[in-house]
Amino acid sequence: MGFLGILEDTKLPHVPASVILNEQIAHSETVTSHLKRGKGKDEHIVLVPQPSDDPNDPLNWSPLKKLRALVIVCFGTCLYAATFSPLLNTGLVVLAVEFNRPIGDITLISGYMLLVAGATAPLVSACSRKWGKRPVFLGSALFGIVGSIVGSVSSSYETLLAARIIQGLSVAAYESLVVSMVGDLYCVHERGSYMSAVQFLLASAGNFSPTICGPITENLGWRYLFHLCILFTGLQFILLFLFVPETQFRRDHRLDIDELASDNLEELAEIEKRHASHIESQEIHKLGTTTGVFSSNGPGQEKTFLQELAVFTGKYCDDNFLQLVIAPFAVCTNLFVLWVVVISGYVVATYVAQAYVLAQIFTSPPYSLSAAGVGYLFLGPFTGGLIGLLVFGTIANPTAKWCSAKNGGIYEPEFRLLPTIGGLAAGAGLMGFGVLCQQQASYYATAVLHGITIFGIVAVAIGTAGYALDAFRDMSSEIFVSAIIFKNFLFYGFSYFVNSWTATRGPAYVFFVFGGVTLGLVATTPLVYVYGKKYRSFWARHNVMRIMHIKTHSEL
Structure with missing residues (x-):
C-alpha cells in the first residue's frame, strides 16, 4: 500500500x-x-x-522565457476567461431598464457567450493538437478584439448579443490550453505553483473585474467596458505575437x-x-x-x-481532424477523467450562479445597492480566492515532494488531490451564503461567506487540475477542454432559470441545493485517491480511445 x-x-x-x-x-x-x-x-x-537535446524544446527554454510566455497567456486568461464572462454582471439591472427587457433576458446575453465558448471548445482542442497552440491563441485574441469593438458601438439588445457571441469565440482557448501549456513548459516537480496560479485566474480572478466594472458602468456607462476591453485585448495580442513562441513540441x-x-x-x-x-x-x-x-x-x-x-x-x-474533434468527448470514457470534468466544472459553475443573482438580490430593498456597490461585493470572493492561491500555491510543490519522500521516493499523481478536501468549504459557504441572503443579513457577512465559497472552489480546481495533468498528461488538453464544455453548458443552463428560481424559492433553498451537491462530489475524492493507481493501470491495459482508434500523444 x-x-x-x-x-x-x-x-x-x-x-x-x-x-x-x-x-x-x-x-x-x-x-x-x-x-x-x-x-x-x-x-x-x-x-x-x-x-x-533540442534547444527548441520548451522544457529547455530559460526560466525567464518560460515565465514570460506563461504570464502573457495568463494575461489573456484574465481578459478572455476571467473578465469577459462577468463583464456585465454588475449592470444587469441597468441594461434591463435601458433595453426594456426582463433581467433574465440580460442574463442570457452572457449565457449565449458561454454557450459559444463551450460549443467551440472541441474545435479549439483539435486545432491546437493539429497545428499547435500559438495560432489558436492568436486567432482567439482576434475574436476578442472584434467582439469588443462591436460591443463598444452597440445600441440595441441584438447588437450587444452579437458582440457577446463574438467574444465567446475567444474564451475556450484561454480557459483550456493555458492549463496544458504548463505541462509543455515545466516538469512535474515544478508545476504545482504555476497550476495554482492558473486555476486561481480561472476560478477566482473573475471576481475582481466586477469591482472595476461596477463603478465604470455607474459613472461612465456600460459601453466604456468594451472601450477598455479593446485597449487591453489589443495590447495582449501584440505581446502574444512577439513573445510567445509555439510551446507544442514533438x-x-x-x-x-x-x-x-x-x-x-x-x-x-x-x-x-x-x-x-x-x-x-x-x-x-x-x-x-x-x-x-x-x-x-x-x-x-x-x-x-x-x-x-x-x-x-x-x-x-x-x-484525422474529426477524430481530434471527438477526442474531448472520448476521454470521458475514462471514469476518473469524467470525475475530474464533473467536479471541477460543477464547483466553478456554482460560483457563476452566485454572480448571476448578486445584482438581483442586492439592488433590491433592503440593500438597494448601485451597480458600483454590487461590484464592490466581489471583493469578498476575490479575497477568498487569493487566500486559496497563497495557501495551496505555496504548499503544492513541497507537498508533492514530501509525499514522494514518504512514499519511498516514488511520485504518485494522486498526491495532487490532497487540497481537494478544502472543497468542503465551498459547500458550507454556498449554504451559508443562501441563508444570510434569505435573512437579509449584512452584506459584509454575505461577502465573507462568498469568499469562503471561492476559497473552497480554488482548492478543488487546483487539486483536480494538478491530478489530471500529472495522471493523464497524454490527453490533458482534451480533459481541460471537456471541463470547459461541461462548465460552460452549465453556465448557459443556469442563465435560463437561476434568477427566476431564486425569485420564487428564495436564495436559501437554491444555495442549499448547490452546496449539498458540492459536498457530495467532494466526498468522493478519497475513492479516487485510494483507487487512482489501480485505475491508471486498468486504463493503460483497456484504453477505450485506443479501441476507438483515437490516438493520444503516448501513441505518436
Whole structure:
C-alpha cells in the first residue's frame, strides 16, 4: 500500500504517471544517474518528462522565457476567461431598464457567450493538437478584439448579443490550453505553483473585474467596458505575437517517462550516458533512430527571434481532424477523467450562479445597492480566492515532494488531490451564503461567506487540475477542454432559470441545493485517491480511445 492508503497495482511492471522523483530516497542512483535532473536544491530530482537535446524544446527554454510566455497567456486568461464572462454582471439591472427587457433576458446575453465558448471548445482542442497552440491563441485574441469593438458601438439588445457571441469565440482557448501549456513548459516537480496560479485566474480572478466594472458602468456607462476591453485585448495580442513562441513540441515519446507502461530507465540512462560522452555522429544518428531517444527533429539550431514569430510551425499530430474533434468527448470514457470534468466544472459553475443573482438580490430593498456597490461585493470572493492561491500555491510543490519522500521516493499523481478536501468549504459557504441572503443579513457577512465559497472552489480546481495533468498528461488538453464544455453548458443552463428560481424559492433553498451537491462530489475524492493507481493501470491495459482508434500523444 502506498502513502496515505493508495492501493498498489500488480498488473503492470510500471504504472503510467508513477515515477521516481527523489532518486536518493528511492535508491535508484545506479539506474537514474545519467538521466537529466534538476539544479541546485533539486539536483536529486529526476526531471519528468526528460527534456530532449533540442534547444527548441520548451522544457529547455530559460526560466525567464518560460515565465514570460506563461504570464502573457495568463494575461489573456484574465481578459478572455476571467473578465469577459462577468463583464456585465454588475449592470444587469441597468441594461434591463435601458433595453426594456426582463433581467433574465440580460442574463442570457452572457449565457449565449458561454454557450459559444463551450460549443467551440472541441474545435479549439483539435486545432491546437493539429497545428499547435500559438495560432489558436492568436486567432482567439482576434475574436476578442472584434467582439469588443462591436460591443463598444452597440445600441440595441441584438447588437450587444452579437458582440457577446463574438467574444465567446475567444474564451475556450484561454480557459483550456493555458492549463496544458504548463505541462509543455515545466516538469512535474515544478508545476504545482504555476497550476495554482492558473486555476486561481480561472476560478477566482473573475471576481475582481466586477469591482472595476461596477463603478465604470455607474459613472461612465456600460459601453466604456468594451472601450477598455479593446485597449487591453489589443495590447495582449501584440505581446502574444512577439513573445510567445509555439510551446507544442514533438518530443520523442521515450522521454515521456511519466506516460509509459514500461519505463525502461536503464536503457534510457545508458543512451543518455553515451550521448553525453559525444560519441561519433553516425552512432548518435543510429541510436536516435533505433531507440527513439532524441527529438524527432534532432538537436537542431536554436530558432532566432524572427523564426519564432511564425504563426504556423508545422503539424504536431497526424490524426484525422474529426477524430481530434471527438477526442474531448472520448476521454470521458475514462471514469476518473469524467470525475475530474464533473467536479471541477460543477464547483466553478456554482460560483457563476452566485454572480448571476448578486445584482438581483442586492439592488433590491433592503440593500438597494448601485451597480458600483454590487461590484464592490466581489471583493469578498476575490479575497477568498487569493487566500486559496497563497495557501495551496505555496504548499503544492513541497507537498508533492514530501509525499514522494514518504512514499519511498516514488511520485504518485494522486498526491495532487490532497487540497481537494478544502472543497468542503465551498459547500458550507454556498449554504451559508443562501441563508444570510434569505435573512437579509449584512452584506459584509454575505461577502465573507462568498469568499469562503471561492476559497473552497480554488482548492478543488487546483487539486483536480494538478491530478489530471500529472495522471493523464497524454490527453490533458482534451480533459481541460471537456471541463470547459461541461462548465460552460452549465453556465448557459443556469442563465435560463437561476434568477427566476431564486425569485420564487428564495436564495436559501437554491444555495442549499448547490452546496449539498458540492459536498457530495467532494466526498468522493478519497475513492479516487485510494483507487487512482489501480485505475491508471486498468486504463493503460483497456484504453477505450485506443479501441476507438483515437490516438493520444503516448501513441505518436
